[in-house]
Amino acid sequence: MLEFIVSKYNFWIYIILMMIGFYAMIAKRNLVKKIIGMNIFQTAIILFFISTAYKTGGATLPILLDPHGHGHGAAESAVAVSQYINPLPHVLMLTAIVVMVATLGVALAIVIMIYRKYGTLNEDEIIKAMK
């Protein structure tokens, strides 16, 4: 039982963080608070992906420790796969972080336009004004 908790608890922490962002997205009435909730949600997703890349047993970050020879074909000594953590989630999340900042900018621009038109950021008042 203890082993089960130790091997899974980081996923539970990310799910709790994700649900905090989800609650802010669906329950808050202010549009800026909804955007903050969306960012907390995306941060939880990024932490989840990064944690799946980890390998126990002394694996280090995905940069070759001893880059000798610079690619002269088959004379290379073999690289142990278990020595380096999985590089693929790092690549996907590296681009996701920058796209997250760009979408945050677009969302704030849309919020500024809504405030200029309706004079409020409260969702109920905006829906009332639209009718």
Next chain:
Amino acid sequence: MRFISFIVTVLTGALLIYGTVDMPNWGDPNSPASKHVSPRYITKTEIETATPNMVTSVLADYRGYDTLGETTVIFTAGMSCILLLRRRKKKKAR
């Protein structure tokens, strides 16, 4: 309304926590995510691309088309910010 939101949040969280029971253990070297394509990236990056940093070689070479799409997304976000917000004061009439 706020109470219904809280109930929905708790139910979704419980469902996701139930889903983690089938996830591989944290740091398992034999998990499916570490077995499919990443051994190829780790062993061949020095031979094929002469780049010790695997993140850079996967980002720009093995998955370069994906990164081209991401760069286009960032470019589109910048353009849409300009189109949404930027207004110039009118120059004086000539």
Next chain:
Amino acid sequence: MIFRKDDIIVNTISRILIPFIQLYALYVIMHGHYSPGGGFQGGVILGASMVLLLLTRGYDEAKYKFPEQIATLFSSVGVLIYAGIGLLCLFVLGNFLDYGKLAALLNVTPSHARSLGILGVEIGVGFAVMSVMYSIFLDISTGGVLPEDEEE
């Protein structure tokens, strides 16, 4: 709207720090093959130095260092560099973004040609990310209302 503050500490520190931040950003882009770094990270650091210039000096002075028209131009030039390297690989009978075929043009081994292709692509990404970060910050902080030169 951001105006210049006459605070001697802020002005002096920003004047000292901005060149070093930009030099470090270029190092991060260029050394991305051997250490953590690359186009996205270096581009964001370079954009942060431009944002620091805008915050401390105000829009009226930052306009002469890095005008917003140049930012718009650079963001499209970055994507153009990326797609142009991919198209260059098509012209030497390879696949799209297959840098190994550039070895005949660059007169190096195919693995080194891939390394150089990665470097060119990262420079394009750095251009795009830098100018888009600066452009988004400029638009949101000013609300989009840029004062045009009144005297004509």
